[in-house]
Amino acid sequence: MKKSTKICLTVAAFGFSVFSAFAVPTTPTDITLTLPLNGSSVLVNDINANALSSFGPGKSPAADLGWLQADVYWYNLNYAQALVGPSDQSGTSENIDGSVSLAAGDYLVLHYGSGPGGTSGGGILGLYFGAAGTFDIPQKGSGPNGFGGISYAELFTQGSGNSVPDGGSTAMLLGSALAVIGLIRRKLTLS
Secondary structure, eight states, X not given: OOHHHHHHXXXXXXXXXXXXXXXXXXXXXXXXXXXXXXXXXXBOSOEEGGGOTTOSTTSOHHHHHHHHHHHHHHHHHHHTOOOOOOOEEEEEOSOTTSEEEEOTTOEEEEEEOOOTTOOTTOEEEEEEOSSOEEEEOOSBOOSSSOOSBEEEEEEEEOOTTOOOOOHHHHHHHHHHHHHHHXXXXXXXXXX
């Protein structure tokens, strides 16, 4: 096999490993708290959408962002965390029946219809993503307020470039890069 072919294959393998690192499914942290947000708040699967009358598509983006920022603040306070709240609303997702690509530090807010046993207005769920990847949006709510189908998804970002990759992805990328450099060095030395 020619030296140039080996180098091309090595670079292609490296490119595939980098692409794979960014296309992996990621598991969110549910940060949804009961209302009113106070020292006795507890995590729930979703909150009653009627409690947030200004929330949702076509309504006030500032109110949506304000709710999520307050929820992050109280989550941090109640659970001794240090999540950085979102500073930007990226908009309503058009892809609510599939998977979405997310960066580390993104937030996704999902709204589900009431469904059987749910409350009027359905439920809203806030998710935090500590690692970049993809997330398959559940098509049915888990309650207690929204058991119906997905109505919309809103993506919120940290903005201003403050997101930090998680340690696992960083280690994998560094290891892959070092392996490729080692292979290229070895191939050039042997030739």
